Amino acid sequence: MNSLQLRSATRERNRCSYWDYYVDDRRLADVLDVGDFIPPIGWLGSVTELHFLSMLLRAADGDLSGNRAPLFVCAECADYGCGVLSCNIDRTYEGIVWRDFGMQTDYDDELIVDDRYRDRIYTFDPTEYYRTFSGHYDLAKSGG
Structure with a gap:
């Protein structure tokens, strides 16, 4: 099993604070080399974040x-339209699986x-996975 954490981060260019993914204590953005893309958690407002x-x-289904x-x-x-790094998220007998990473847009x-x-x-272990995201979900749901 892999471990997943969300850690507070700030993008200096526009002073944007967000929650960054860490898998097995390594920043996922560095592992996948995503350039100037960041996770959509912690900076977009509660409705969008939900x-x-x-x-x-x-x-909800992936959009x-x-x-x-x-x-x-x-x-x-x-x-x-600027691009997005996406993946398939599945529940298997082994746990929650992130696979098939790729870049795409919504117009192609x-x-x-x-x-x-x-x-x-x-x-990821399902219990730990849901625990990692549920606090952020509850916060966004409350409008915070």
Whole structure:
């Protein structure tokens, strides 16, 4: 099993504070080399954040082609047209699985899969996974 944490981070360019993914104590953005994309958690307002968290928690379908969930979005506007790093999030007998990472937009069905993450798969304990995101979901739901 992989471990998943959310850690507070700040993008210096626009002083944007957000929650960054860490898998096995490594910053996922560095592992996947996502450039200037950040997670959509902690900086977009409660309604938008609820939407993203619902997809991560599997309470809503992914809103990109192939039922994919966005993990990293444009750090300026979070618009899918700027590009998004997405993945499939599945519940298997092993746990919650993030797999099939790729870059895409909302105006083109093409999924660009880089060799750096072609075969990368993360499996998380379901209890720990839901605990990681549920506090952020509850906060966004309360408007905080």
